Amino acid sequence: MKVPLLDLKPQYQSLKKELDEAVAKVIESQYFILGPEVKAMEEEIASYLQTKYAVGVSSGTDALLIALMAIDIQPGDEIIVPTYSFFATAGVVSRLNAIPVFADCDPVTFNILPEDIEKKITRKTKAVMPVHLYGQSADMDAVMAVAQKHNIKVIEDGAQAISAQYKDGRYAGTIGDIGCYSFFPSKNLGCFGDGGVVATNSQELYEKLVMLRMHGSKIKYYHDIIGGNFRLDALQAAVIRVKLPHLNKWSQARRDNAALYTKLFIEKGLASESGMTSFDDNNKVLIPKAVYENTGHKNHHIYNQFIIRVEKRDELRKFLTENEIASEIYYPVPFHLQTCYLELGYKKGDFPNSEFAADYSLALPIYPELSEAQITFVVEKIAEFIRK
Numbered sequence: 001m002k003v004p005l006l007d008l009k010p011q012y013q014s015l016k017k018e019l020d021e022a023v024a025k026v027i028e029s030q031y032f033i034l035g036p037e038v039k040a041m042e043e044e045i046a047s048y049l050q051t052k053y054a055v056g057v058s059s060g061t062d063a064l065l066i067a068l069m070a071i072d073i074q075p076g077d078e079i080i081v082p083t084y085s086f087f088a089t090a091g092v093v094s095r096l097n098a099i100p101v102f103a104d105c106d107p108v109t110f111n112i113l114p115e116d117i118e119k120k121i122t123r124k125t126k127a128v129m130p131v132h133l134y135g136q137s138a139d140m141d142a143v144m145a146v147a148q149k150h151n152i153k154v155i156e157d158g159a160q161a162i163s164a165q166y167k168d169g170r171y172a173g174t175i176g177d178i179g180c181y182s183f184f185p186s187k188n189l190g191c192f193g194d195g196g197v198v199a200t201n202s203q204e205l206y207e208k209l210v211m212l213r214m215h216g217s218k219i220k221y222y223h224d225i226i227g228g229n230f231r232l233d234a235l236q237a238a239v240i241r242v243k244l245p246h247l248n249k250w251s252q253a254r255r256d257n258a259a260l261y262t263k264l265f266i267e268k269g270l271a272s273e274s275g276m277t278s279f280d281d282n283n284k285v286l287i288p289k290a291v292y293e294n295t296g297h298k299n300h301h302i303y304n305q306f307i308i309r310v311e312k313r314d315e316l317r318k319f320l321t322e323n324e325i326a327s328e329i330y331y332p333v334p335f336h337l338q339t340c341y342l343e344l345g346y347k348k349g350d351f352p353n354s355e356f357a358a359d360y361s362l363a364l365p366i367y368p369e370l371s372e373a374q375i376t377f378v379v380e381k382i383a384e385f386i387r388k
């Protein structure tokens with residue numbers, strides 16, 4: 001049985017007529033850059049997220065970059081970021097000649113450790129960038145408390161977490177100063193190419209974000225600040241508008257898949273419960289934990305990825321590949337051990353939780369249209385490998 005990591009075709013087939021019509025409408029209008037589709041999408045996203053403003057941008061990476069520009073990050077400023085995330089989180093800091101300062105992650109949620117943020121704060125610290133990794137909100141109460149105490153900004157990387165809810169019901173990405181989201185096709189809400197959006201409740205930041213997106217101009221050809229071309233295509237906005245009403249349903253399907261994986265791993269004796277952090281005979285597989293599950297909010301985890309940890313991770317991955325089961329390693333090298341950051345002077349052992357995650361994590365297929373038979377097959381094959 002073939003089990004791909006992600007198959008976007010069934011989702012497209014289920015909405016083909018609406019999507020094709022929406023795209024055709026944009027083509028008919030020949031209005032490709034920003035315009036009414038982007039404006040309507042921004043209003044719908046802001047209304048969904050319950051923020052005052054949303055601004056469509058060219059990608060999730062550019063969402064992070066423009067957010068840092070909006071809070072006026074200057075060369076030499078320090079921004080605290082988790083060392084275990086997708087590279088964009090740190091890359092955008094360096095692109096502004098600011099300095100990414102790394103923090104370790106929580107061993108259960110993989111999200112930034114608030115106590116580590118406080119340790120890294122200096123006079124140069126301007127902001128912290130929590131990432132809502134794999135579709136679950138970071139511990140925002142603790143992050144906000146540290147940020148407020150030290151008067152630094154909070155830019156949330158919600159690229160993997162649009163629609164995920166924090167324990168109080170607020171959406172991940174709407175709690176700090178600016179939330180950044182990606183519409184990359186593999187995210188829970190994906191467009192037909194690159195795209196993203198930023199959300200904020202601050203009118204001042206909103207106005208600045210809109211200017212920065214258009215080379216820093218409010219009035220065409222008059223430039224008050226230096227921005228860039230961070231615009232979103234109308235075609236992408238039209239696709240997002242068709243898909244947004246289905247987002248909660250897709251996230252629920254991912255949660256159902258995660259629940260099935262969890263049940264099967266426990267039934268097979270490979271795991272004892274969710275959220276364990278070290279291997280033993282009853283926990284050959286460490287399965288993820290939705291820490292806000294009992295808060296009564298449906299979207300407590302949107303499982304952009306379902307991450308297990310296993311000791312012989314690379315051998316297991318090879319075995320799964322031989323059995324036509326796709327998997328992926330997110331992320332094999334934390335930022336502090338990346339070649340491009342050697343000059344920052346970190347070493348192996350500096351961030352044990354992140355290094356543990358990087359060494360043992362494996363992402364299993366979790367997309368909404370996966371069948372029960374496919375998930376059962378994946379767990380059976382993992383059991384077979386472990387018992388070998």
Ligand SMILES: *Cc1c(COP(=O)(O)O)cnc(C)c1O
Pocket residue numbers: 059060061062085086088089131157159160182183184194195196
């Ligand atoms: C995908 C992702 C990004 C970047 O988004 P793009 O749209 O691919 O530029 C940033 N941060 C995280 C955590 C991501 O997963």
